[in-house]
Amino acid sequence: MIEPLRVINWATGHTGRMVVRAVAERPNYRIVGAFVYNPDKVGRDLGDICGIEPLGVVATNDRQQIMDTPADCVLFLAGAENDVPGSIADICALLASGKNVVTTAANFIYPRSLGAETEAAITKACMDGGTTFHGLGIMPGFFAESLPLLMSKLARRVDCVIASETLAYDKYPSAYQMFDLMGFGFAPDDPTPAFANVELVGETWRHSGMLMADALGLPIDRIENFRDVIVTDRDLNVAAGTIRAGTVGAMNFGVRVISGGEVRIVLQHFTRMADHLAPQWPRGHGWLLEMQGEPEIRARIEIGAHDSVMPTDDACMATAMHAIHAVPYVVAAAPGILTLAAVPPLWGVDAFHVGRAAASAVTQHESGHV
Incomplete structure (x- = not known):
């Protein structure tokens, strides 16, 4: 035995x-x-x-x-x-x-x-x-590294790999993580929340970007950090507290790996506190993997049941x-x-x-x- x-x-x-x-x-x-x-x-x-x-x-x-x-x-x-x-x-x-x-x-x-x-x-x-x-992890730790590397076996040419995570946090109860860390409920230009510092935001994905680039033999010119926010047009009552109209209600953040003067890898997260916010961004609870090149390859992976009470769980x-x-x-x-x-x-x-x-x-x- x-x-x-x-x-x-x-x-x-x-x-x-x-x-x-x-x-x-x-x-x-x-x-x-x-x-x-x-x-x-x-x-x-x-x-x-x-x-x-x-x-x-x-x-x-x-x-x-x-x-x-x-x-x-x-x-x-x-x-x-x-x-x-x-x-x-x-x-x-x-x-x-x-x-x-x-x-x-x-x-x-x-x-x-x-x-x-x-x-x-x-x-x-x-x-x-x-x-x-x-x-390891989920993203980072799986969808931003293991799965794109596996998908690359199917490609004749890869111009850019984009790994996106989409999760709603309206049911997530941590006021510290939602407000003090990520910056929901703050004015877009308020420097108070930790994620107002895009260098800190980049620490979530920078490590995965370097791993991917090294594994794929891409020399890194630089890694760009970004954070884009959308304000809510109405008060939102969510599990972590109240988000007032005119403050951040949705955000997209991540990193871009630049190699040879071009964006070759994008690792990012989309989240919103209400369904009507940022309609131009991907929706759902899960991950979207895009491999631009020949052939074009896309994979959408959702997690949890459609009526899941807590997708983040x-x-x-x-x-x-x-x-x-x-x-x-x-x-x-x-x-x-x-x-x-x-x-x-x-x-x-x-x-x-x-x-x-x-x-x-x-x-x-x-x-x-x-």
Whole structure:
């Protein structure tokens, strides 16, 4: 009998809790540790934190305890953009302690984009621990990299690749993320929200743009960051609060990779707080991939049911499962940094063996119905 892979869950935010619930229902994994940032979660059973039956794993904020816990892989699910140097230090310590690391942090999709010093530090930690580092996600982390690279096999000539994400955030309850971070509800020229700084906006996609360009052999002239906004013509009452008329109600942001003086790669996000806003922009909940050239190739991928209450939750679940399914090939990989351009073929085989009843029960926990 094959021994289950031992995993440690690092951070129990929204996506982190989804990871725990999905790992717990799979016999080929065993959770052996949990790191949390919130002191109110310390000492609690991980299952209790995540809304399922007790797992016999007590959450801790003691980093050394985690380093001393034998494990095959750490699922690093922290919001690393809030403390990039601290997250890099934690990841390097985990790798050097003999644990492979899979992370969903957008900043770590492509360590080379963080500079030679950071890339060298992660590589050294992998060599010291005999381990592998792998960054992934949904977009960034899949639709902006893995799928376009796969589609490029079908092309005679590619002039430009455009990967667009479209999600509505009217049901997303985080006031901090919607207002303070992204800038909904502010005047278009107000410098207060974080995304008013287009350099910060670019940090979401810059890493993926560099990965794509390097994988496709495109020399980079420069990477342009952009953010375009549309104001709402009426007050909007959304889950995060009230957006007043005349303030930002829709936005499009991303990066353009310029090579040979031409735009060759565009990675972008469209979002709106009401359906009537920005009718000229793509709609729906999902992703649109366009490969301009010969032949022209387009793919539209939607996520969630048409009556999904929270499409952003569906995207978080997809992110969680991408990380979980990566664990076996990361554990089996040679020591070093494994990028999305180098992963072996991967299938979600175990997803075909999870009973509908179990999955339904987890969904009810997530929606607060039980």
